[in-house]
Amino acid sequence: MIYDHPWAYELACEFRDIPAEVDALLGWCASPPTSVLELAAGPAEHAREFARRGIEATALDLNAVMCAYAEDQARQAAVRLKVVHDDMTNFDLGRTYDLVVTMLDSTAHLMTLDAMVAHFDRVAEHLAPDGRYILEMSHPSDRLTDDHRVSSTWDFRQEGLTGEVSWGEPGDVLDPITQIVEEHVTITVTREDRTEIVQGVVPYRFWTATELTAAIRLSGRLQIEFQFGDFAGVPLTSPKAWRMITVLHPR
Ligand SMILES: C[S@@+](CC[C@H](N)C(=O)[O-])C[C@H]1O[C@@H](n2cnc3c(N)ncnc32)[C@H](O)[C@@H]1O
Numbered sequence: 001m002i003y004d005h006p007w008a009y010e011l012a013c014e015f016r017d018i019p020a021e022v023d024a025l026l027g028w029c030a031s032p033p034t035s036v037l038e039l040a041a042g043p044a045e046h047a048r049e050f051a052r053r054g055i056e057a058t059a060l061d062l063n064a065v066m067c068a069y070a071e072d073q074a075r076q077a078a079v080r081l082k083v084v085h086d087d088m089t090n091f092d093l094g095r096t097y098d099l100v101v102t103m104l105d106s107t108a109h110l111m112t113l114d115a116m117v118a119h120f121d122r123v124a125e126h127l128a129p130d131g132r133y134i135l136e137m138s139h140p141s142d143r144l145t146d147d148h149r150v151s152s153t154w155d156f157r158q159e160g161l162t163g164e165v166s167w168g169e170p171g172d173v174l175d176p177i178t179q180i181v182e183e184h185v186t187i188t189v190t191r192e193d194r195t196e197i198v199q200g201v202v203p204y205r206f207w208t209a210t211e212l213t214a215a216i217r218l219s220g221r222l223q224i225e226f227q228f229g230d231f232a233g234v235p236l237t238s239p240k241a242w243r244m245i246t247v248l249h250p251r
């Protein structure tokens with residue numbers, strides 16, 4: 001499983017500008033948050049950045065290896081991060097947060113409508129009255145049209161290493177009934193003296209924009225405030241849009 005190799009996953013995602021994304025997330029809040037919960041946080045890069053800025057941050061993930069990695073990275077950076085090993089469809093932390101976020105299409109790991117509704121229910125339970133839930137998903141054009149907004153292969157480079165990522169192969173076809181695809185992922189990392197290859201199959205469930213709205217209405221506890229197509233705030237309908245970012249508040 002790719003997520004059992006957090007270091008490789010984090011390298012593969014190094015194309016993101018985490019501080020700029022956190023700036024955007026903060027800008028979409030009603031008022032500056034004092035507490036943040038990141039769900040399906042993986043290495044918790046955003047939660048760590050919130051913590052670095054002095055905001056009380058909690059990261060939750062289902063994968064114990066990811067949780068340990070997030071804790072370790074926070075410790076090394078000397079930032080205070082609480083890490084919770086739990087399921088984003090079934091958690092109870094007994095408190096609320098000013099901001100809850102789920103980044104990089106992690107809700108694609110929720111395979112059924114019931115799971116998505118349960119997720120929204122749990123989020124609503126943990127949101128302060130004036131809080132915001134910000135959910136980043138892939139842009140639906142990637143799955144519904146030939147006008148793909150992101151590439152499924154890319155390279156990365158850091159001091160002392162180079163790498164390649166292939167997230168999905170041509171034979172990985174979305175099941176038209178379940179909207180689930182088993183994506184074959186390969187992350188290749190080359191250092192001076194060796195090459196490491198991390199491979200795995202990641203199940204992905206495609207959510208359309210209208211299904212998302214339906215799941216939010218079914219949960220009955222959250223309402224859409226804005227939708228954007230990227231972290232600069234382009235409209236979701238823009239040809240430049242490459243993400244589907246939804247800002248929600250409690251009803
Ligand atoms: C694509 S990674 C994204 C990690 C992180 N959101 C980011 O932006 O880098 C997806 C993460 O979702 C986690 N995950 C999958 N199903 C989950 C669930 N039901 N509850 C909590 N975490 C889950 C996986 O363990 C993995 O760390």
